[in-house]
Amino acid sequence: MVETSKVVVFQVGNEEYAIPIRxxxxxxxxxxxxxxxxxxDYMNGIFKVRGELIPVIDFERVLYQRPSNINELTKIIVIHTNELSLGVIVKDAKEIIDIPPEKIKQLGLIAYGKTSYFTGVANLDSRIITLIDPLKMVQSLDGIKQIQDFMAAEVNT
Incomplete structure (x- = not known):
């Protein structure tokens, strides 16, 4: 059996990105x-999901230095990493798909520090989907230590 990557595909700006469903x-x-x-400035604030306070970041600000245009399609994808759980505002959460490994190409830009969380690009028929490692993304955010400290203080109060 061929191993596939199950991912959640979402849109930021005009591009498609994906995070592993796990x-x-x-x-x-x-x-x-x-x-x-x-x-x-990329952090919109906090919100409550199932009784837990989660920091919310605007992924359009992180990637393109501009705020998301929030409308009825806009979603928050709640992700969990070892560092912390957080909500990521995206233009639209589109679908869950399986990507076969032969469709994933490694990026030559991995060495570039600001995009170290891009792990590859899936080349699917008429679509290009950039794959993201959420743990590396969280670690790359400026000021993430302050957010972690703030959230730890909130949980302990």
Whole structure:
């Protein structure tokens, strides 16, 4: 049997990206985000999912330095890493698909520090989907230590 990668495909800007499904806790509507002052500009605030407070980042800000245009298609993908759980605002969460390994090409840009979390590109018929390692993405965010400290303080109060 050929090993495939099951991923959640989502849109940011005009591009498609994917995160391995094993990191995805849920996909939520964008509502109930509480802004927190003095955190990095890519962080919209925190919101509650199943009783847990989760920091929310705007992935369009992370990738393209511009805020997401939030509408009825906009979603928050809640992901879990060893570092922390967080919500990622995306233009649209599209589908869950299996990507065969032969369709995944490694990127020559891996060495570039700001995109170290791009692990490859899936070349599917008329689509190009950039694959993301959520753990590396979280670790690459400027100010993530302050967010982790803030969330730890919130949990302990």
């Amino acid at each position: 990191f995805v806790i849920s996909i939520e509507k964008v509502e109930g985000i509480t802004p927190i002052p003095h955190l990095p």
